[in-house]
Amino acid sequence: MQTPTYLAAELRLPTNGLDYTILGIYFAVVLGIGLAARRSVKTSLDFFLSGRSLPAWITGLAFISANLAATEILGMAANSAQYGAYTVHWYWIGAIPAMVFLGLVMMPFYYGSKVRSVPEFLLLRFDKGAHLLSSILFAFAAILIAGVNLYALAIVVEALLGWPQWVAIVVAGFFVLAYITLGGLSSAIYNEVLQFFVILAALIPITLLGLKKVGGWDGLTDKLSATHGHDFVTAWGGTGIGHANPLGANWLTIVLGLGFVLSFGYWTTNFAEVQRALSAKNLSAAQRTPLIAAFPKIFIVFLVMIPGLVAAVLVPKIGTPGSDLQYNDAIPYLMQELLPNGVLGIAVTGLLAAFMAGMAANVSSFNTVFTNDIWAKYVVTNREDAYYVRFGRLITAIGVLASVGTAFLASSFSNIMSYLQTLFSFFNVPMFVVFIVGMFWKRASAKSGLWGLLAGTVTAMVNYFVIYKQGIIGIPTDQGANFVSAIAGFVAGAVVMVAVSLFTEPKPAESLQGLVYGTRSPGVAEAPAAGDDAWYRKPALLGWGAVVLAAACYIPFSL
Amino acid sequence: MSEYSEHDVHRAVTDLEGKSTTAARIFDLRRIIGGLFVVYGIIVMIAGFTASDADIRKAQGVNINLWTGLGMLLLGLFFLAWLKLRPTAPPLPEETADEKPAP
Secondary structure, three states, X not given: OOOOOOOOHHHXXXXXXXXXXXXXXXXXXXXXXXXXXXXXXXXXXXXXXXXHOEOHHHHHHHHHHHHOOHHHHHHHHHHHHHHHHHHHHHHHOOOHHHHHHHHHHHHHHHHHOOOOOHXXXXXXXXXXXXXHHHHHHHHHHHHHHHHHHHHHHXXXXXXXXOOOHHHHHHHHXXXXXXXXXXXXXXXXXXXXXXXXXXXXXXXXXXXXXXXXXXXXXHHHHHHHHHXXXXXXXXXXXXXXXXXOOOOOOOHHHHHHHHHHHHHHHHHHHOHHHHHHHHOEOOHHHHHHXXXXXXXXXXXXXXXXXXXXXXXXXXXXXXXXXXXXXXXXXXHHHHHHHHOOOOHHHHHHHHHHHHHHHHHHHHHHHHHHHHHHHXXXXXXXXXXXXXXXXXXXXXXXXXXXXXXXXXXXHHHHOOOHHHHHHHHHHHHHHHHHHHHHHHHHOOOOOXXXXXXXXXXXHHHHHHHHXXXXXXXXXXXXXXXXXXXXXXXXXXXXXXXXXXXXXXXXOOOOHHHXXXXXXXXXXXXXXXXXXXXXXXXXXXXXXXXXXXXXXXXXXXXXXXX | OOOOOHHHHHHHHHHHHHHOOHHXXXXXXHHHHHHHHHHXXXXXXXXXXXXXXXXXXXXXXXXXXXXXXXXXXXXXXXXXXXXXHOOOOOOOOOOOOOOOOOO
16 A cells, blocks of 8 residues: 555554553453443344433443544644644534534434434435435445544554554454444444543543643743744634634634534534434433533543644644654654553553544444445335344445445545545535425425535535635635535535425425424423433533533633 | 335334343443453553653653553542442333433
């Protein structure tokens, strides 16, 4: 495989037997969870959705963990080393409002309608065209992103541990394949929760020691202000329209592109995330899933941003031709510089676990959509339930093999995060516009879903690959172009949906019960489970609490 | 046009929920997290007790293994204590009224 050097070769970590013992224990536990979860799988609902039976704290931590893949960790540290404190936008405005909206507003429709996937909701709200297109787009994107994760893992493991790339791919692929085919979504989710704690145990020491090395937070900001300018350590400095800043985006594209379109598209319609909430045991737990996840999300930014900023201080030339280190090397570089054996093993384990969890989240959502939405509805219909469990296991294996293939596609972007964001803007944004119009506008017709999806996807792609890449409109950076593409895709999708709706028949009102805002589906009303009325389990309080906390976090970064 | 409706999904999923065995048979994750973090905590703390001067110098003068190990051990003990104090409710026969104590 010919690849750009993603991590510098001298980043080889001084791992010893102790570190490998820690790693080995983790792999054994991962497999053990798969084996032990196996006996809980009887129906297809068990395999694909954990029988809708998990408690909120587990689904909530899995929700955050499915997002906290290693590509996100390394990518966001890279973002921080490159763009500075602007990284907080991806968390506080680019995640929290959308997560709260999912929990408070959308979850009653998702969970209450008992759909098993995001595309299945589109089937009920619109028609087969929108359903099939969104299923295929999602399945395609999931495999692609699983491949990105696998590829990134191989390069990182090669640089850090010296394993040949094919060994890393085979080992990680085997473990993901094994635990998902055995235990289905339950073992994917359980492993994600475990990974959440391991990655915290890895990132917290790196962050604290990194801060100590540069003289604390004040030392960090003073040094960066001196070398990169004061805007580098603020959230909004230099984002006035018409001002130049390293991010290449102004406050309007940040708020609309990242905060509204990209973020809502990702968090509210990406099935790899939503699936975690759909596996919760009741509506209250499903609503609390993204809300419980929102609180760690607010603070995780410090654990990825600070190492990135520290790296920018220690290696001033990072990411430029004058340095051997790429932006993506920030966290591995600090691991090498700061961590003795022992904690180093935890950090390596956390990183590997995060790669595998990121891949597993995509594989476990892919197999659900492919089996329930494509295979069971259009190819082999009306077979007994056990058949679809068997098929789900088979397609999991095929999905893992396919993502090994797509790992090759990831090689042309230096910043993996912007590659992922690009894909999300092409696949998730049109999904989101179709959802939001369909959920809030009764008149949106059955046909409008398909055309909105098509128009949004094509517009985002044209904007990115033609208008930006060909230089027709000058946008300074890939990230800035992503934001603009997302806004363009959203607007095009919405306009086309309205236009098509006006010329086609509306859906009959009785078929929209429980799917459109202001309606209630029969049988949704369920009594709250005992204990769910405790004040700290009130979704509204949790949700608004997260929004207020995120807004308050902006204050010290806006001065 | 689409003969597949809300009612089909409702019926199919409700039917499957009735047969689902996850709630009854899945093991308690707190036991796994607790166990793993106690083991990790002890291993990393031992590395802290036997840390060389070079290790400590590398970690900016902090015995990071000791502190990280202690933190992990405490987290593991927290999960085991939680499990002990609020054990999983035994699955009720047939009727899936799962009112397990959550955090």
